[in-house]
Amino acid sequence: MFVHVLREAGGGSRGRSSSSLCLAHCMLEGERPRETPQEAIDMLIGAIDGGGTKLLVGVITEDGRIVSRRQAASKTADVAAYFRHGAEMLADCAKEVGIVVGDLAGVGVSIPGMVTPEGRVLGAPAAGWGAFDARPLLAAAPGFAGVKVFFENDINACALAEMRFGGADGDFVWVTVSTGNGGAVVADGKLVRGSGGCAGEFGHIKVERVNPFPCGCGGKGCLEAHASGVAIARRAREAGLPVGTDARLCEELARQGDPVAMRIYDQTGVYLGRALAAAANLLNPSRAYIGGGVAAALDLMRPAIRRTLTEDALPQCRNLDVLRTHLGYEAALLGAAAVCLEGLC
Numbered sequence: 001m002f003v004h005v006l007r008e009a010g011g012g013s014r015g016r017s018s019s020s021l022c023l024a025h026c027m028l029e030g031e032r033p034r035e036t037p038q039e040a041i042d043m044l045i046g047a048i049d050g051g052g053t054k055l056l057v058g059v060i061t062e063d064g065r066i067v068s069r070r071q072a073a074s075k076t077a078d079v080a081a082y083f084r085h086g087a088e089m090l091a092d093c094a095k096e097v098g099i100v101v102g103d104l105a106g107v108g109v110s111i112p113g114m115v116t117p118e119g120r121v122l123g124a125p126a127a128g129w130g131a132f133d134a135r136p137l138l139a140a141a142p143g144f145a146g147v148k149v150f151f152e153n154d155i156n157a158c159a160l161a162e163m164r165f166g167g168a169d170g171d172f173v174w175v176t177v178s179t180g181n182g183g184a185v186v187a188d189g190k191l192v193r194g195s196g197g198c199a200g201e202f203g204h205i206k207v208e209r210v211n212p213f214p215c216g217c218g219g220k221g222c223l224e225a226h227a228s229g230v231a232i233a234r235r236a237r238e239a240g241l242p243v244g245t246d247a248r249l250c251e252e253l254a255r256q257g258d259p260v261a262m263r264i265y266d267q268t269g270v271y272l273g274r275a276l277a278a279a280a281n282l283l284n285p286s287r288a289y290i291g292g293g294v295a296a297a298l299d300l301m302r303p304a305i306r307r308t309l310t311e312d313a314l315p316q317c318r319n320l321d322v323l324r325t326h327l328g329y330e331a332a333l334l335g336a337a338a339v340c341l342e343g344l345c
């Protein structure tokens with residue numbers, strides 16, 4: 001991950017934004033929010049989860065409740081159209097709660113790739129993006145002039161959300177197991193970015209040395225090549241299971257007691273356990289949060305994860321709690337809100 005936060009000039013003031021709005025006031029003048037807010041909540045954040053296959057946008061309270069939400073399939077080929085679409089969706093969300101984008105305290109954007117402190121996307125393979133400046137694309141959207149915008153890599157954003165909204169303490173790792181594998185590291189309450197912004201690349205920890213499969217990074221035997229959703233489906237097909245490209249079918253078979261499918265998930269747990277053992281020995285985190293679609297199968301993998309942690313991690317480091325994130329499908333959307341709140345503080 002190459003991740004940094006863009007702090008716009010004047011965006012570093014602490015506390016409540018002068019442009020923040022009382023949600024109770026919004027309810028008097030606008031449409032009723034999707035969820036009934038607490039009266040005490042007053043700051044509204046705009047959040048854009050810019051995924052490779054979907055755009056998820058929302059207005060979120062400062063305690064992490066989504067009061068308005070839009071989702072659309074994303075067409076990433078034209079980045080200007082992509083961000084314009086995200087901006088329009090956010091304007092619709094704001095309208096739903098009776099405000100305009102300029103009334104939001106700020107907007108957080110999670111990017112499925114590398115993004116610099118200036119909001120320059122350096123590359124996002126999941127979206128097919130090379131380098132471009134994302135910030136001007138949003139600033140050019142109607143109503144966005146002068147709005148504080150903060151960018152972050154999506155998995156780092158998830159980790160920030162886990163801390164702000166999920167009750168995570170200051171020493172944990174966040175690993176996503178989805179189409180690919182990503183990760184983030186939090187130590188002493190801060191994101192660990194590394195010297196070049198690459199910290200937390202769990203997907204490229206080597207976990208298979210005997211029969212290593214080629215990885216998209218050019219290496220072999222990476223976690224992503226063996227334990228991502230794509231890799232699980234591939235291994236299941238190789239084992240003769242009729243799952244196509246969908247790991248969820250393999251999960252269903254495992255839950256029905258199919259011994260081959262159960263072995264696939266057990267071995268996936270071994271791979272995840274190897275990566276987590278490396279993290280445990282290096283960082284001694286208290287928890288590992290697992291997100292992404294494959295996290296739904298964590299119970300199928302947990303025995304193998306624990307077994308592998310016992311084998312590979314130091315006794316002093318292996319008592320790592322491995323938990324499914326509470327943030328669910330909206331993890332990166334909540335993450336975008338957390339990025340904004342982090343930037344405003």
Ligand SMILES: [Zn+2]
Nearest residue numbers: 204215217222
């Ligand atoms: Zn790799």
